[in-house]
Amino acid sequence: MDELINKIKNSIHLRPEAEEFLYSISKEITLPQGEVLIRQGQVVKRTFFVTEGCLRSYCIDKNGKEHTLLFAIKDWWISDYIAIHTDELATLTVECLTKSKVIEFNAKELDGIHIHFPEFESYQRHNLERHVVSLHKRILNQLQLSAPERYDLFLKQYPKIEQHTRNYHIASYLGITQQSLSRIRVEKAKK
C-alpha cells in the first residue's frame, strides 16, 4: 500500500485524512499464478493497483480466440474499465500471469474519493492523460508498423514483461498468431 501512497504523493499533496480514507477502502491481496480477478460476462466491481508480479486483461472473441488489451506490472492499474464505465458486464478477463500482489478497491468507492477529497481528481486526471497518450501511440503503431516492427517495439517497451508472459500472450497483444510470432523470432535470431 505504501507504494501507491508514495506514487500519489509524487503527483499531489495527500492530506492524512485522504490517506486514511484510501486505507479504509482498500485491501492488499496476494494472488497465485493463474488466478482470475475479473471474468468476461460477470459483474465488475473491483479495480486493482499492482505492487508485484504481472497481470493481463484480454477478451475472447466469438471464435474463442484471445486478444490482449493490457499487461500490467508494478505501479499499473488494471480492471475492465469498459464495464465499469458503461455499467455493463465484463467484456474482459483479468488474470495473474505470475504470483502477484495487488491493492484491491471497489471501483465505486474509489470513485467516491473525489467527493471527499477533490484534490484526488488531479492525480486521476494525470493518470488518465498518460494512459490516453499510450493508447494513442498503440493505435498508431498498430496502423503503421509491420508485425516484426511491433514485436521489436514491444520488447523495448516491456523488457521485463517478457519473462512472465507466454508467447501466445504477446502474439495476442500484437494482433498476430502464435505461429507468426514464432517465425518472427526465428528471423530475428538469424541476424
Next chain:
Amino acid sequence: MDELINKIKNSIHLRPEAEEFLYSISKEITLPQGEVLIRQGQVVKRTFFVTEGCLRSYCIDKNGKEHTLLFAIKDWWISDYIAIHTDELATLTVECLTKSKVIEFNAKELDGIHIHFPEFESYQRHNLERHVVSLHKRILNQLQLSAPERYDLFLKQYPKIEQHTRNYHIASYLGITQQSLSRIRVEKAKK
C-alpha cells in the same frame, strides 16, 4: 462557445468566474475545408473543441502513408495529445475535412484552469474516462474484427462522418488500403 459551456454545465457546476475565465482564454474561429491546424513536426500549443464541421488527426509514416487516429465532429476535442503531453513536436497533423467552427485554446492556459477552478478537474476526468473507454474498444475491435466487420462498425458509430470523409480517410482509420475498402463496399452492395 455556448455549446461548450452547456456541455460543461451538464457535468459540473460552473461558477460565473470560471465561465469568464474560459471565455478569456478561448477564441472561436471558422475554418475553410482543408485548413491545417496542427502540422506534423511543428510545435503544438493549441487544442480545439469542435462546434461545427468535421476534422481529423492523422500521422504520415516513413513510406508517406497516412494513418487516421481520430475523426472529430461537434462536441469533440481534437489536438495532438501525444505532443502536448510529452512536450515533443507534433507526430500528428490535424486538418479540416469540411468548413468547420472550433473553439481554440492554448493547451497550457486551459490546463491552468485546474489551478484556479479545481472543480474543472471533474469535467476533464469524465471526458478522459470516456475517451479511454472508446480507445480500449477501438483496440479490441482492431484485434478481433475483420476489415469488413470494422467497416460496418465504423458506419454504425459515425453515420454522419461518412458524408464528409473521402474513402481513403476511412480506409486509413480502419487500417486498410483504399482499394481494399472499395472491394469491401462492392461486396456489401451485392447483398
Next chain:
DNA sequence: TAGCTTTCTTACCATAGGGTAAATTTTACT
C-alpha cells in the same frame, strides 16, 4: 458544357500472415 483534377473502382499479381496439424522442446508434477 468542356476540360482538368481528384477520387473511386477494377484487374492483375505479390506477400504477409492465418489455419491445421504434427514434431519438438520446455515445464510441471509425482
Next chain:
DNA sequence: AGTAAAATTTACCCTATGGTAAGAAAGCTA
C-alpha cells in the same frame, strides 16, 4: 528421474489484403 502436460516450432497450403497501374466516375473551374 520419469512421465505427462503445456508451450513452441516447423511445415504445408490457403486467404485476406497490399502494391501497382490503368480506367471510370465524380467534382470543379472556366
